[in-house]
Amino acid sequence: MRTARQPDDPTRRRHRYVLVGLVMAAILVLAIFALTTTQLAKSPHGSTLPDTTFSESQTTTKPKSTIGTREEVVTRIHQIFRVRDQAIRTRNPLLLDNIYTVDCPCLKGDQQLIQNLNQERRKWRGVKVSLAVREAEKINDRLWTVSAVVTTSSFDITTESGVLVRRVPKGRELSRFALARPTNQDDWLLGQASVIPEHD
8 A cells, every 4th residue: 555655746746847847936927928018118119019019900911810829829839848848858958948938937947857867867758748728818919828738648767778767657737828929039938837726
């Protein structure tokens, strides 16, 4: 009985580590919002502000609709997790630079995870995170929130020579993410991740 109960705590902790540091301290979505709007306000081309703020009334100059942007954001968050999986599998922290905002705690968490794996000469084999998006909400033209069920596949922790250290079972969390598009970026970047408590 002891062997059945002992893995619970470490396993839960590891699942939360896998899911983009979802148990880290709450990340300030409003801070991202304030940062992007401040940068926009300081832009020397003041005429761009009405274009981005009132996109619906200016479909002739910018045909991109809210629905199209939603699809773009949802596609991007799937891509972000694929890149993150690759970064962890290959233990290459440089891949993380193009998927997170610079102030996202998830960036530091994943960098630390990869550093630990390299120091301990460990590998995560077979890890894969998938998302089932439930809701995507536009906050403004440079900030969206996405709620999704995040599922982590079962995977093995091994030594560099392939010796099994531990097998981690499948995990599942309902999570909320904030994706921001800074003024100097074409891609959406992940800036926030938090767990949503599920009620029966």
